[in-house]
Each structure stands twice: as C-alpha cells, then as structure tokens.
Amino acid sequence: MHETAIAQSIIDTVMTHADKAGAKHVDKVEIEIGELTFLGIDQIRFWIENQIAGTVAEKAEWIFHSVPGGIRCPACQYEGDIKTAETEDHFRLPVFACPECGQANIEITQGRDAWIKAIHVEID
Amino acid sequence: MKTILTGDGRTLSITPQTGFFKQNTALAMENKKIFTDAGIIAVDILGSVGAGKTTLAGALVAYLKGQKRLAAIAGDLTTEIDAQRIRAQGAEVLQINTDKGCHLDANMIKNAMDCLNLSNLDIVLIENVGNLICPSGYQLGAHHRMVVISVTEGPYQVVKHPHIFQDVSVVVINKIDLADVMEVDPQKLIADIHTIRPGIPVILTNGRTGQGIAELATALKLDK
Ligand SMILES: Nc1nc2c(ncn2[C@@H]2O[C@H](COP(=O)(O)OP(=O)(O)O)[C@@H](O)[C@H]2O)c(=O)[nH]1
Ligand SMILES: [Mg+2]
C-alpha cells in the first residue's frame, strides 16, 4: 500500500516541476530510496509506469538508487554502515549498535527516507 | 532546490531533494512536543494482526487506572471493536479508521490529539495498524515504540522482520502461555532480538492473565 502512496508522490512532484519548467518531455528521473524504509523499488517502478501513460513523463527513464542504512555512535563518534551479525540458526541480521564500541544507543543517520535526486527535462 | 540549464540550453536538471517522509517526521516531532509539554507519556504499539496489541493496551489500562489518567488511540482499517475493548477497561478511547491505510501517520495522531483533553491525561497508548512493515517508517511522536510479537507467530518472526526493531524501545513477547504448545522457545526469540538491538528490554507477557504487565509498565516508565 505504502509503495503506491510514494509512487503517487513521486509522480506529483515530477509533474509539478515539469509543468513549472515548461517541459516538453521528462527524460530521466533519479530517485533515492533508503534501505531502512521498507520500500520495494520494483513495486514503486511498477506503479509509476502504470500511471504515467499519456503524460510528458511517458518516455522518462526511472533510475532508482538504494541508500544503505547508516548510524552514528554518540560514545565513540563512529559514523558509518550498519553491520550485520549471524544468529545461532545462521540468519544474518542487521545490528543497531555501534560496531566499534558496542554502544546500543546509536542514532540512525541515513536510510530512513526517500527522495527525488534529480528530474531531467527537455524544454525545447 | 536547484535548477541547472545545460550548455545547449535545451535541457534542465531540477533537484527537489525533499524527503517523502520528512513532513511526517517533522509533524511527529511537533506531536511529541505537545505530549511532553502536557506532561504526557505516549506509547506507539506495533505488532502483527492478532499479536495482542489491544489485549495488552487493555491490560495496561486496567493495571494503571488507579494511579494514572489514561487515553488510547486505536488504529484499524475499519470497525470500533478495539476501541470498545480498551474502553471497557476504563480509558477514554478514540478510534481512527485508516480505511485502506496500512499504518498510522503523524497527521492522524495530530487530529486525534485535538479531540483529547490533554491537560487531563498522563498516558496515551496508541495502537498502530496490525502490520510489521509499514508503520516503522512513520513516526507518530510517541516517546516509546513497543513491538508486540507473540509465540503463535512462530519461531522466525524476529529474523523475518528485523527492521521493525530499528527504533523501538521495548519488545513484548506475548501469549507466553502458549509457548510450549507452539514449540517456540522464548529464549531464542530474545537472543534474536538482542542480536538486532543489544540490551533492549524484552518482556514476556500473558495478556489474558496480566502476567508481565507490571514489568511492562516499568519498562515503559508508565508507573512512575
Ligand atoms: N492465549 C493467549 N491469548 C491471547 C493473549 N493475548 C491476547 N490473546 C488473544 O489473542 C487474540 C488477539 O488479540 P488482540 O489483542 O485482539 O490482538 P491485536 O490484533 O494485536 O490487537 C484475542 O483472542 C486475545 O484474547 C495471551 O497472552 N495468551
Ligand atoms: Mg487490535
């Protein structure tokens, strides 16, 4: 459900900007999706492609980039990736703690949002 | 936002870069401030359909009602059933029906807050829509997020949904009375939770008998 809402927001944003710029065509849209958002890129792409027939974005190329989760440790100032660990049953799980000093109260700095990085339009 | 015209003047690059979750997160921060200024502790209760969110909210109301003034906000696609169940335990309850929405968002909470008399309350329990995926992305402005899993969901619920634990402050393993019949080892679930979130409080409960509810209230700092 939540992918359809994000897809609609992406379309609305692209159309608003294309309109404001007086675009003839939208060539390319670059979208960044944080890995901690749970958003399925394939589903978003499917919903967008379903909705844009007959618009100036009909032939646009939709490029999705996945943004990995990032954390910051207030104790030792570690800033970087979320590491994973293996459980007894050999499942790999993300670890929301500092990989350097073990601090459990970390801050999530990246990966919880999604945004349009760039809209490339042809105006003439 | 920046707009760049290319060399030949025929194409434009527009960079809106506004996060789709940003507005919700900002609104959640406002909600949190309103709760805090009113001296209220708000708890966002997450968990699958049937995990025991309503039962536990009701049990917390029954346990705390002598000493605290409680209200609850119940989120569900349709019906008033959960609101009535929590109300029966002695709290003011608002039902939010999300229709087709798979999660509550900060704006729904803001609207609900307008209908509550905040100066008469100490605690607001918010039952999110039964879902272990979407609610995680939408902060509401609660001071605590608690996830309820139950042993009836089987032994792999934690390893299958690790990301729901990313910003919760307390985890409940409910229906502990059924652990043996379900052949689920709660200690293993705790170990999995602690792999993702080292040291996070994990409370074992039986929502029907009230076992573990006092401990849960303490972990959420509701009984102080
Ligand atoms: N055996 C047992 N049943 C429970 C427990 N907690 C809740 N239930 C039952 O589980 C069902 C679903 O609970 P409910 O609170 O509606 O789940 P929700 O969908 O998460 O709100 C109800 O029939 C409850 O009576 C428990 O600890 N043990
Ligand atoms: Mg319920």
Ligand SMILES: [Zn+2]
């Ligand atoms: Zn550290």
